[in-house]
Amino acid sequence: MTTRGTRHIHSIHCILPPYLLRSIAENGTPQQRVKALHTVATDSTFRALRFAGGRVAASTSSVRRMPAMMVESQRQRSIYDLKGEEAFPGTLVRSEGQGPCGDTAADEAFEGLGATYDFFWEILGRNSIDGDGMPLQAYVHYGRDYDNAFWDGRRMVFGDGDGELFNRFTIALDVIAHELAHGVTEDEGPLWYFRQAGALNESMSDVFGSLVKQRLLGQTVDQADWLIGAGLLAEEVEGTALRSMKEPGTAFDDDVLGKDPQPGHMRDYVNTWEDNGGVHINSGIPNRAFCLTAMSLGGSAWERAGRIWYEAMRDPRIMPDTNFSDFARITVMAATRLYGAGNEEAAVKEAWEEVGIRVSRDRVSIPQWGPGGGGVQPGA
Amino acid sequence: MSRDSVRIQLSQEGGLAAFPGLARPRSVELGELPAEQAEAIEQGLRDARFHELPSVVEGSGPRGADQRQYTLTVEEGARRHSVKLVEPVEDPHLRELLSLVRRATRRRGGHWN
Known part of the structure; x- marks a missing residue:
């Protein structure tokens, strides 16, 4: 595990002034960018700076989080x-x-x-x-x-x-992590719990739910089952789990529960008023996009794919009604920010394309933040 | 009331996952149930004063992700009463009734309305 290294890097970089971090992020070599962004992604000062002029600067206290002060975990x-x-x-x-x-x-x-x-x-x-x-x-x-x-x-x-x-x-550990991740998503974003925004909220919980389990078990993307709630269905039920991120729609097919209704592609998107507009149904689409990204990058899903999704979740451009297409664009931009225009960006893009969501190059390269290009200071 | 003419229907939505089989209304006639189970449900309806309930009963707690709601309908001849229960269901009598109806309508091999 990378526990020590992560904490070490973290503590060092939090001493650097934010403008330097920003400079590295903007002008550094790909390796420097990765290091700097990996670190500063944990720092809300950077987040606020990065999107100066965005609504986050106004809505979130920028002094609330002080990572530099943290030396030990504070589990309570x-x-x-x-x-x-x-x-x-x-x-x-x-x-x-x-x-x-x-x-x-x-x-x-x-x-x-x-x-x-x-x-x-x-x-x-x-x-x-x-x-x-x-x-x-x-x-x-x-x-x-x-x-x-x-x-x-x-x-x-x-x-x-x-x-x-x-x-x-x-x-099921991933169910516990799923519930806790709802708290994180709620803290980070204004996503409505309805239709596509709600399905993204659900998907974030499945993504982190699965990643927590994969990391605890030390599984690579190939070893992971990509199931949510394995072991939760009783013996008599025909099914293996609540959901499959890898193959949405295949987790159960049972006399009482019915058949897993999750689609894995936009062509099968379910329009419904039930389940808050299908939040637990259509989450199959972004779930599969995440799984495909992770599979394409290989290794441990939490290292790159997970970080890209986390960055996207914290992006101030996430709005209450952010839809799959908006989120896809934000994940591609997060990949580019973190890792440059390389494999990661391509993997994210291709994964969304495979579930029926196209992110065009133009839309990705245009910065969206801040009316007027941003001159407003964070926290102002 | 005659047990044969009483039909109870339950549907549920929301919760940690979407289950079409549970979301679809499932119903049972009290006359089809073992006498003991039917009596328990009749008692449950009386204890919860089901027929006096408003059409929506909501808990006072905060609403968050993965919470559920139910629609419970009791039909007796021309008389029909339907109540939407939003979790958390705070009245213990209502919880008991819900639990009894859930079990009665979820039998394997049982029919769907």
Whole structure:
């Protein structure tokens, strides 16, 4: 793992003044650009500078995050047992620094939150959901036979499953990471939870969900199963998982659950009012674009593909109604920013093309930020 | 009321994944169920005062990603009442009813309306 190296580089680069980092990013060799951008992507000062004049400078506090001050991880996990109730706050059963409490769901949630926190911190330099060390709270044993897990805007909540269709929802690490990633997406962006913007929100959660699992298992892109929620469907159910990022639409085909409705290409896009406009359905398209990008780049998906997607997620050009095509363009621009006009940019572009979304060269090369070219100072 | 004439229908949307089989309305006639299960649902309808509920019942908590909602409909002859339940469902009687109906309508090999 790259834990040490990442932290080391991180701490050094945060001492550099932002204008120097920006200069390296703009004028450096490809290697320098990669290093500088890899580092400063964790620094909101850079983010604000990069898009001076954009709405982020006005809407987000630029002093909120201070990566230079961070030397150790600040995991603060708390797991609460709701004991079958659907009411909070429940009973605290495990908190940071404590060993296993013996309750499987609580211990899985604790470990899952840890793996997810570590991923964001060690790979992406992000300190928790809000980038500022937000304590992580998970609630287990929600309701009776409760077949779901969700993020309620503050906390992650996991049901036990009914045993007939679903097992307990903490059984799959990627599901835990999926819920936590909803918090990250919500903190970063204004994406509506509706139609294509909502499907992008869902897709981001699947992307990071899968990456957390792949990294913990030390899997390369070829070894990864690219499934979301493997092990979650009960034995009797005909299916392997909730979703397949690699082959959307193939995760289950069951008498009770029905058939996995996810498309993997724009030609099969599902127009519906259900499921908030198909947020869990059409997310198959951006999911597959991510998987194709990662497969094309090879190696560990979190290293380049994951970083490109994370950069895109944090891009101030993400709007409440950002659609697949907008997001595709933003990911291509993120690839170019991070790695120059090379394999990465081409891989991202080709992946989107393969799912039916074309990103033209012209549209990519035109900077979109700031009315009037940006002269407004961040935080002003 | 005669059990044979009471039909209960449930559909669900939202949640961590999209399941067409669960989103599609699934219904069951109380008369088709084992007596014990049918009685439990009848009791559940009374305890939750189902027929007095407004058409939408929402929890007071915040709304976030992956949360679900249900539509529960009870038909008895010409009488029909439909309630949309948005999670979190706070009334324990209503949760109990939902749980009973979920089990009754999700039988393998059971028919869909």
